[in-house]
Amino acid sequence: MNKTVLEFKKVTIGLPNRPVLRDISLEIKAGSLTGIYLPDGDARWMFFQVAAGLMQPLSGEVLSFVQTIGLVPERFFLYPDLTVEENIQFVAELYTVPEALRAERIDRSIEACYLSEYRKQRAGRLSFTEKMFLQLAASLVTESELILLDEATREMASRDKEQFWKVIEGEHAAEGTFLKGIIFLSHNKEEIYRCTTQIDLGKRFKEVSPCS
Amino acid sequence: MQLILLMATKEFIHILRDKRTIFLLFLAPLVTFVLFAYMYTGQRVTDMTLVIVDQDHSSLSRELINEFGQSELFSYQGLVDSYEEAEKRLQEGKTDVAVIIPEHFNRDVKDGRPTTVMTLVDGTNMLISNGATKGATQVLQTLSAGVSLRLMEANGIVPVKAMSILQPINSTIRIGYNPTYNYRIFLLFGLVSTVLQQVLLTTMAGSFCREKDKGTNMILVASGISANRVVLGKIIPYFTISLLNIFFLILLANVTTGIGVRGSGLELFCVALGFVLALVGMASLISVLVPDELRANQILLLIAAPSFLISGFTWPLSKMPALIVGLSNCLPLTQFLSAFRIVGIKGASLTAVPKEMAALYGIGLIGIMLSIGVWKRQREKGKLLKLN
Missing domain, CATH: 3.40.1710.10 (abc type-2 transporter like domain)
Incomplete structure (x- = not known):
């Protein structure tokens, strides 16, 4: 059960002449819900992209042992002019979810994320909470093995936040079916403590040793 | 193939749901056509x-x-x-x-x-x-x-x-293809093609940089979809719509204004196909290269505004300085109008316009291939996503 899902080896992140995070080494174990504390917004966003494999680190190595990574960044990245259903359908097809499984998985992820009543609504008209849920649903439809969240609850009202956490914790509890790990990036220590594992990258120019 | 169609469908939805794009793509050419056809009702200068x-x-x-x-x-x-x-x-x-x-x-x-x-x-x-x-x-x-x-x-x-x-010598002059010096026949297609070009370039210029601007590139990059599928998929809708537009306008011209189109259907199709291909290739390359829509439109304005003037319609190409002729030859509009006049209006066969056809298809294919290459490179360098 303690296999590694994602590993950072002496990774430095930033723009070519402006590194923001230096020499990070950490390991994300399978079956974990890891909270990573990082108060600086730019650094967090870059860490998110590097962890997702969208951006190359300046130095060091990022080893990913998963096939697909689901993304739930604070900044909505799906298509505002497509409806909830069309967005999820698009992601499912883009990740070549087999046609036989598609319809059922789309239904399941929409339901799991409380989006049933917004199914035909355009994503651009959704509230922040619903947008985050939509991104989460897109991660579920592709059966991502790792889900990366960046400040996903920042603008949520406390009731929405609870609901969102309930889904995340639910998915965490169901880990093993396809999900192997969740990483929750935030500047909010309170929410970091809700995770089963915590990593503090707040002292950003120091080497951070892996937590367990 | 399925992924290309997926991208194409998505792009179609973007076009259909944006009123401005819809208006530009479908209505603007029609409106200008009617305007110009009406403007040249006199057909030649009298009174x-x-x-x-x-x-x-x-x-x-x-x-x-x-x-x-x-x-x-x-x-x-x-x-x-x-x-x-x-x-x-x-x-x-x-x-x-x-x-x-x-x-x-x-x-x-x-x-x-x-x-x-x-x-x-x-x-x-x-x-x-x-x-x-x-x-x-x-x-x-x-x-x-x-x-x-x-x-x-x-x-x-x-x-x-x-x-x-x-009158020791009688002279007979037979003026072919436009015997009455009809201004409408001379100018209408030039103007309408210019508008068609402008419309396609403006709407398509945003298609790649918008994804970057709005951050939606992330899902494309993360999914690992190949660059050629993205580019081809995005091109298909604009390509199809423009091709339909051209045919609709030629048909309309033929029916309402009596401007004779003599060329054979298939050959005219090949000319129009080349034109649309060249436009799409050019527009996609610009869209991939520029950082945002505003910049894309600025560049396109620079291309579109003079392109009609140097296309050989207002002043014969053979009388222009070599530099401008070279520039003009790089523009799809010049090549299209030249080929269209010969194949469409005069009814010659395609073999009469090998240079134009090569240029049109060349510009199109090179543009598309370069777009794919640039998109791929930008992904490798992480430039498709915004850093802050």
Whole structure:
């Protein structure tokens, strides 16, 4: 059960002449819900992209042992002019979810994320909470093995936040079916403590040793 | 293939849900077509305003006035008193043409002394001055021939003989494809194609950079979809819509304005296909290269605005400096209009336009391949995503 899902080896992140995070080494174990504390917004966003494999680190190595990574960044990245259903359908097809499984998985992820009543609504008209849920649903439809969240609850009202956490914790509890790990990036220590594992990258120019 | 179709469907939805894009793609070409077709209803310049200064007041001068009055090219406004007044009217734009009949006009003609009728033409509008020059010359020649004929008859030469002395050489000019110098036939397709180009470039220019701007590139990058699928998928909708547009407009032109399109359907299709391909290739490359929509539109404006002027429509390419000809040849519009005139209007076969076809398909394919290459490279360098 303690296999590694994602590993950072002496990774430095930033723009070519402006590194923001230096020499990070950490390991994300399978079956974990890891909270990573990082108060600086730019650094967090870059860490998110590097962890997702969208951006190359300046130095060091990022080893990913998963096939697909689901993304739930604070900044909505799906298509505002497509409806909830069309967005999820698009992601499912883009990740070549087999046609036989598609319809059922789309239904399941929409339901799991409380989006049933917004199914035909355009994503651009959704509230922040619903947008985050939509991104989460897109991660579920592709059966991502790792889900990366960046400040996903920042603008949520406390009731929405609870609901969102309930889904995340639910998915965490169901880990093993396809999900192997969740990483929750935030500047909010309170929410970091809700995770089963915590990593503090707040002292950003120091080497951070892996937590367990 | 499925992923290309997926991208194409998504792009189609973007187009259909954006009112501005829809309007530009479908309505703008139609609106300009109707506008220009209507504008050139006259089809050629007639009814140029004309005044005459009659300093002779003789039977011959009245005959000349009568001839001018009957010409459909001129709209006779009446007599004015002096040369100065005629000139003033021209200067103030009240009159296009003024004819000055000199003193002793009738007497000089009868006595066989050379005499000159002067025509003043406002040269600031070349369409009018060309027409006026031609019209005035025609009227004066007719009168002159008539007078000569009468003089010879008076001197005892039989009419047949007189005719052959007057016109030893007969000339016949047959003007092909646009015999009446119809302005509509000449310009309409040039203008409409320009609009079509502009519309496609503006709407498509945003398609790649918008994804970058809005951050939606993330899902494309994360999913690992290949660059050629993204580019081809995004191109398909614009390509299809523009092709439909062109055919609709050609058909419309044929039915409503009677502009003859003689070319064979298949060959015309190949020309139009090349044009659309070239436009799409150019637009996608620009869209991939620029950081945002605003910049894309600025660059396109630089291309689109002069492209009609240097496309060979307003001034023949063969009379332009080499540098501009080179520039003009790189533009899809130039090549398309040249090929369209030969294949579409004149009805020649495709073998007559190998250079144009090669250029159109070349620009298109190179543009698309470069777009794919650039997109791929940007992904590798992480430039498709915003960093802050």
